[in-house]
Amino acid sequence: MNRSIIIVDDHRLFAQSLRGLVNSLDGFEVTAAYKNGSELVGYLGNGVELPEIILLDMRMPVMDGMQTMQWLKQHHPEQKVLALTVDQEENTIIKMLKLGCRGYLLKDIDPDEFEEALKAVAEEGYYTNRTISDALSSSASHKKNQEELSARETEFLGHACSELTYKQIAEQMHLSPKTIDGYRESLFSKLRVRSRVGLVIYAIKEGIHQI
Structure with missing residues (x-):
């Protein structure tokens, strides 16, 4: 049985093309x-x-993606x-993830990655990119990574899920921006992620930040 998909997008031509793409994928159908x-x-x-997945645009009249x-x-x-x-604002992405959005894609995404994202959300619950998905797919790796995080790194991770800039996080933690940069790079390495969005998804999935 195909997994049901609902598209919410005010651009008719894009929505029609997206419907055709989704319906061409094995195991998915736009209802x-x-x-x-x-x-x-x-x-x-x-x-x-409820459908399996809702594909949601951000910029729409009447009621936008955030609402x-x-x-x-x-x-x-x-x-x-x-x-x-098409909205690439980091704060928008973080807000959406905190509201429970399972992944955030740009409309110029490659069709193969789009299919990968659909499957990841359907089967694993979340998607950002292959690097982050791989990092989050092993429960043993999760536990090991969490054990390796210091108290200050965990505190920083919590602040990273807010709308604060890195400079504001430094002020909040009474640390220098250089020290905060060090925490960020350390977490990127330990958690095998490449962006703040990856940090947020890790924090949400591991219960470090509650949505």
Whole structure:
């Protein structure tokens, strides 16, 4: 049985092309498409069965991706959502992850990576890229990594899940920006991630930060 996908995107041509791509993938099928979050809310408000994954654009009229994610967190926190957008703002990505978004993709993504992302979200729960997914796929590795984190690194990791800049995190922890840079690079190495987004996803999956 195919996994059901709902597309929420106000660009008709892109949504139609995306529907064709998803339907061409083995094991996935688009069951509905909506132009904004308000239309999605109207559909889900009827008590229908939730889809496996919602593909959500960020910039939409009436009810945008962030507002839609806030509604989903309140009413259907178990729903898997994969953002697919042109918005690359780090704060936007972190906010979406904290609201429960399972991955964040840009619209110029390669089709093969898009398929990989769908499968990862469906089977593992989260996706950012192959490096992070591989790092988060081994429970033994998770435990070992957590044991290796110092108290200050764990504290820094918690702050990294906020909207604070690295400079503001340094002020919050009463440390120099250079020391904070050291914590960041150390965590990148220990957790085998390459970005702040990777740190946030690790923190959420390991229960270091609660969404």
